[in-house]
Amino acid sequence: MKRILAVLALAALLSGCGTWQALTQPVHGDKAVTTEAPAVRAARVAIDEANASLTGLNNVIGQNVEAKVWTKAQAQAYLDQSKDYGKKVDDARDFLRGGLLTEAKSQADAAKSLILILHTRVAAEARKEK
């Protein structure tokens, strides 16, 4: 039993390291050349990260309804939430275009936090159903 637990712990650790890296890999690389002011950059990074997370979320929703893992109603409810968060990110993008940097960053950050919660819930649901 101890040996099985040890093997499972190792598997969890390994899968955790790799996937954590994938999940937290920033959208922009270290070598990104930018002449943007730090405040503009911060707002942009928050918007880009939110869009990347929503893209991943939408793909999970599509896959699960297509594979009949979820009912149409379940998938539509998640997708509606995702679209709402997408609108918040679009607002943040408009703020950035208009030079309202603080508003852009805080709107994108708020959307990103909500997206992460929804993303985790959707992924957990999908895993449970499989």
Add this chain to the structure above:
Amino acid sequence: MSAIALAKILDLGFTLALAGIERVAAVEKARSMEEAGASQDEITDALQAMRKESEAAAQKKVDAAQE
């Protein structure tokens, strides 16, 4: 470590795996655009367009699903 604690770790690992895998395509797109010398605005617009496409694709799949 108890079996329950271990199950929780595995559970979290699988959750992160699914979320991470689906996010990678967008990250790769941004990175490749950066390397190709695209402006930051172009990258932001491309990620936004990618998100909207994924919304539309997911909606199509939901619409096609049976009740």
